[in-house]
Amino acid sequence: MSESLNRATWIWKTEEVVGSDDQIDQFVTFAHENGVKRVYIHINPDIPHQTLASFVGKCSLAGIAVEALMGDAAWIFDPQSHESLQIRLRWVTDYQDQYASDAQVLFQGLHLDIEPWQLDGWHNSDQPDLIRQWVGCFHYLKDWAKAQQPPLPVAADLPFWLHTLQYPDNNERLDITIMDILDGAAFMTYRNDPQGLMDIAGEALWACSTCEKKREGIYLGVETVPSEEGTHISYHGLGMHKLQGDLGCLEGGHGLREREPHEEHFAGLAVHDYHTWSKMYD
Numbered sequence: 296m297s298e299s300l301n302r303a304t305w306i307w308k309t310e311e312v313v314g315s316d317d318q319i320d321q322f323v324t325f326a327h328e329n330g331v332k333r334v335y336i337h338i339n340p341d342i343p344h345q346t347l348a349s350f351v352g353k354c355s356l357a358g359i360a361v362e363a364l365m366g367d368a369a370w371i372f373d374p375q376s377h378e379s380l381q382i383r384l385r386w387v388t389d390y391q392d393q394y395a396s397d398a399q400v401l402f403q404g405l406h407l408d409i410e411p412w413q414l415d416g417w418h419n420s421d422q423p424d425l426i427r428q429w430v431g432c433f434h435y436l437k438d439w440a441k442a443q444q445p446p447l448p449v450a451a452d453l454p455f456w457l458h459t460l461q462y463p464d465n466n467e468r469l470d471i472t473i474m475d476i477l478d479g480a481a482f483m484t485y486r487n488d489p490q491g492l493m494d495i496a497g498e499a500l501w502a503c504s505t506c507e508k509k510r511e512g513i514y515l516g517v518e519t520v521p522s523e524e525g526t527h528i529s530y531h532g533l534g535m536h537k538l539q540g541d542l543g544c545l546e547g548g549h550g551l552r553e554r555e556p557h558e559e560h561f562a563g564l565a566v567h568d569y570h571t572w573s574k575m576y577d
Contacts, residue, residue: 305565364407404449448478451477457470485516517538517566
């Protein structure tokens with residue numbers, strides 16, 4: 296696999312990957328063969344620090360950056376006192392402190408999956424308040440991450456349609472408001488053909504190009520998990536050959552990297568998620 300690829304993936308079933316050296320090695324091998332250079336691994340606070348450290352260390356040696364993944368739509372309501380959020384933040388702080396002298400075992404970022412559109416009030420008159428609380432939650436977590444030693448960059452999973460909404464207090468496009476807070480993002484541009492993905496990715500790339508602060512770049516998401524939103528969303532059931540061909544098309548012939556002013560903001564493709572992606576070989 297070309298060393299120039301810069302793909303990312305998610306691990307949600309953390310205990311199934313970090314529970315044994317064989318499973319960790321299997322992930323590292325898969326990542327190397329598929330150009331994965333970044334992984335978002337879900338923080339389960341019941342997993343001992345040393346168990347995660349073994350995974351992070353092996354990934355680091357293989358050139359794979361590991362970010363702490365967490366998220367719950369309910370966290371937008373008073374994140375400072377939300378127990379499940381605070382437990383995970385303390386877990387990450389304690390982990391980073393424990394391995395402060397070993398940079399290869401440290402997390403390289405905080406990756407958030409907070410989806411308030413899943414809440415009941417999103418589709419009624421409560422939406423403006425939910426948007427304010429969502430943005431406030433990002434500010435809170437960005438401040439928390441900045442205070443860590445070393446500071447952690449913050450990225451988030453964002454919907455491709457974010458540009459259709461406005462921040463209610465100033466009518467700014469919501470994607471621009473949020474990207475002015477974050478250091479990066481994975482936009483959920485889930486389509487199972489290259490042109491379909493390109494058709495919905497442009498606004499996300501444009502929003503990042505308008506932000507003044509330097510960005511780590513954004514990833515464009517590709518889905519392999521079964522979807523109930525239509526046959527055009529996921530590569531589930533379409534086979535590894537089509538997926539790999541389309542990924543190559545987007546990374547090469549389709550010219551995502553060559554489209555001004557997008558190329559400097561496009562970091563790579565993020566395939567959701569590791570477990571379903573890896574099973575496409577079966």
